[in-house]
Amino acid sequence: MKTGFVGLGAMGYPMALNLHKAGLLAAVYNRSPEKGRQFARETRCTPVDSLAGLAKLCDAVVTCVSADADVLEVVRGLAPDLKQGALVLDCSTVSAATACEAAAKLKARGVDFLDCPVSGGTEGAKHGTLAIMCGGEPAAFERAQPVLNALGKRVALMGPVGAGQATKAVNQIVVAGVAQAVSEALAFAESQGLPLAKVIEVVGSGAAQSWFLANRGPNMMRMTFPLGFRISLHDKDLKIVQQMAGALGVQLPVVEMTRIHYKRLMETGFGDEDISALFRLKHALFKK
Amino acid sequence: MKTGFVGLGAMGYPMALNLHKAGLLAAVYNRSPEKGRQFARETRCTPVDSLAGLAKLCDAVVTCVSADADVLEVVRGLAPDLKQGALVLDCSTVSAATACEAAAKLKARGVDFLDCPVSGGTEGAKHGTLAIMCGGEPAAFERAQPVLNALGKRVALMGPVGAGQATKAVNQIVVAGVAQAVSEALAFAESQGLPLAKVIEVVGSGAAQSWFLANRGPNMMRMTFPLGFRISLHDKDLKIVQQMAGALGVQLPVVEMTRIHYKRLMETGFGDEDISALFRLKHALFKK
Numbered sequence: 203m204k205t206g207f208v209g210l211g212a213m214g215y216p217m218a219l220n221l222h223k224a225g226l227l228a229a230v231y232n233r234s235p236e237k238g239r240q241f242a243r244e245t246r247c248t249p250v251d252s253l254a255g256l257a258k259l260c261d262a263v264v265t266c267v268s269a270d271a272d273v274l275e276v277v278r279g280l281a282p283d284l285k286q287g288a289l290v291l292d293c294s295t296v297s298a299a300t301a302c303e304a305a306a307k308l309k310a311r312g313v314d315f316l317d318c319p320v321s322g323g324t325e326g327a328k329h330g331t332l333a334i335m336c337g338g339e340p341a342a343f344e345r346a347q348p349v350l351n352a353l354g355k356r357v358a359l360m361g362p363v364g365a366g367q368a369t370k371a372v373n374q375i376v377v378a379g380v381a382q383a384v385s386e387a388l389a390f391a392e393s394q395g396l397p398l399a400k401v402i403e404v405v406g407s408g409a410a411q412s413w414f415l416a417n418r419g420p421n422m423m424r425m426t427f428p429l430g431f432r433i434s435l436h437d438k439d440l441k442i443v444q445q446m447a448g449a450l451g452v453q454l455p456v457v458e459m460t461r462i463h464y465k466r467l468m469e470t471g472f473g474d475e476d477i478s479a480l481f482r483l484k485h486a487l488f489k490k
Numbered sequence: 491m492k493t494g495f496v497g498l499g500a501m502g503y504p505m506a507l508n509l510h511k512a513g514l515l516a517a518v519y520n521r522s523p524e525k526g527r528q529f530a531r532e533t534r535c536t537p538v539d540s541l542a543g544l545a546k547l548c549d550a551v552v553t554c555v556s557a558d559a560d561v562l563e564v565v566r567g568l569a570p571d572l573k574q575g576a577l578v579l580d581c582s583t584v585s586a587a588t589a590c591e592a593a594a595k596l597k598a599r600g601v602d603f604l605d606c607p608v609s610g611g612t613e614g615a616k617h618g619t620l621a622i623m624c625g626g627e628p629a630a631f632e633r634a635q636p637v638l639n640a641l642g643k644r645v646a647l648m649g650p651v652g653a654g655q656a657t658k659a660v661n662q663i664v665v666a667g668v669a670q671a672v673s674e675a676l677a678f679a680e681s682q683g684l685p686l687a688k689v690i691e692v693v694g695s696g697a698a699q700s701w702f703l704a705n706r707g708p709n710m711m712r713m714t715f716p717l718g719f720r721i722s723l724h725d726k727d728l729k730i731v732q733q734m735a736g737a738l739g740v741q742l743p744v745v746e747m748t749r750i751h752y753k754r755l756m757e758t759g760f761g762d763e764d765i766s767a768l769f770r771l772k773h774a775l776f777k778k
Binding site for chain 1: 608609610611614620621622623643644645646648649653656657659660661663664665666667668670671672674675676678679681682683684685688689691692693694695696697698699700701702703705719731734735738739740741742743744745747775776778
């Protein structure tokens with residue numbers, strides 16, 4: 203299956219590399235061309251200079267962009283030139299409503315759509331070990347298997363279009379709460395004079411074990427917060443989650459608390475750091 | 491090393507069994523005798539009927555009780571009859587201050603003390619895979635290795651007496667936040683009509699992975715909350731944590747939120763359930 207890739211960001215770039223390694227990648231497109239040129243130098247895979255050009259070359263297109271408007275813009279750019287029976291897999295994290303809108307636009311052109319948001323951080327993107335939460339028709343999901351399996355190790359069809367994004371919303375709530383837990387706990391650990399590396403190891407071996415503690419705890423220890431997953435993007439995702447819960451009249455206390463803390467970080471210039479920078483706030487409390 | 495065990499509760503009972511299997515157990519004592527008789531039926535290891543009786547038989551005593559006052563009472567009961575050079579390992583979760591008080595009492599009798607709180611749930615206690623966070627003298631920690639290794643798989647000396655309890659406090663903060671995260675996220679997942687078993691699997695394969703999601707998520711799905719780890723005990727631990735942070739003038743938002751939710755659960759008769767019963771509150775919000 204000749205596959206195109208749109209969006210060579212922190213996640214998209216290593217994901218596109220994995221499609222290339224699997225022999226599936228036919229073309230890449232990135233809005234700002236420098237990333238495309240870098241990718242070409244690394245893989246000898248020539249970037250195309252338009253979405254239309256990419257659409258013509260491919261049976262499947264994977265998209266990985268930042269926001270709802272971007273997904274719809276990319277779909278508008280691809281749709282006129284995609285082949286009948288082609289497949290679009292959107293790995294962006296956006297609202298379920300946007301997934302449904304994109305799917306409807308493509309269906310009118312005889313093109314199938316799967317929402318396929320991912321989780322597992324830049325590490326997972328690089329090693330092809332992402333969790334991928336899919337929404338769409340079972341037949342489209344079956345056809346997408348070679349592409350999905352090149353990108354992730356745990357791939358699940360969660361329901362119709364939008365169910366992937368709903369599952370990713372669940373994921374983002376968990377990540378918010380775990381990030382809160384780990385940052386608060388390690389700031390406390392530091393205040394008690396405990397050796398943080400040992401704390402991360404031993405606390406991470408029992409009922410408090412988590413991916414986040416093991417993979418982001420060490421960054422907190424060093425007070426450096428490389429991406430990872432950008433605060434401003436997680437905040438955007440959590441806003442979507444609040445809207446989804448709000449539509450049912452429900453407030454989500456973990457999400458609310460986290461957005462308050464993210465707001466403080468964004469206002470003080472840390473919005474582009476990894477979400478583990480929550481530690482900055484907690485750490486500062488103990489230094490007052 | 492002839493080892494005694496005091497406190498055959500949900501954690502202590504399987505831990506004592508592991509010492510028995512390792513050929514280390516010389517005697518057990520439990521405040522209410524029925525548990526001791528049950529243990530004797532299972533192991534043919536005769537329970538003693540007093541702390542003094544246990545102290546006389548053993549080179550090392552492991553204690554695993556519920557509260558600060560219990561630890562001090564047990565230490566008072568053991569101290570007069572322990573041999574010079576004996577070792578007491580307290581696996582209870584109590585304050586660092588209580589650990590220091592117990593250590594001082596025993597030191598006066600020539601007995602070493604290690605605070606050794608554990609994490610890993612009843613599963614970890616049963617399988618001997620606990621994380622054990624120790625505080626005390628390096629020489630005492632060395633001597634305790636056979637006992638500690640029979641109980642856990644990750645054993646670390648965190649610092650002087652009290653450092654084990656401080657590390658356990660860190661652990662309890664993480665567990666509080668992760669329990670909040672998982673319960674809030676799965677209640678949301680249910681509200682979106684997602685298949686919860688698949689959600690637990692796929693969300694648990696990426697950056698949101700945690701012990702708690704994998705081991706307690708399925709209980710939430712079934713709306714049953716077997717122990718595990720009792721709400722009223724975790725609440726007690728979190729109160730200690732708040733006091734430790736409060737002494738530095740710091741509030742811990744994750745801990746505060748969790749204690750508010752635990753209070754509601756305890757007031758409505760769920761204080762003896764596993765902490766995963768947080769799901770009851772979150773679930774109820776969506777059903778209003």
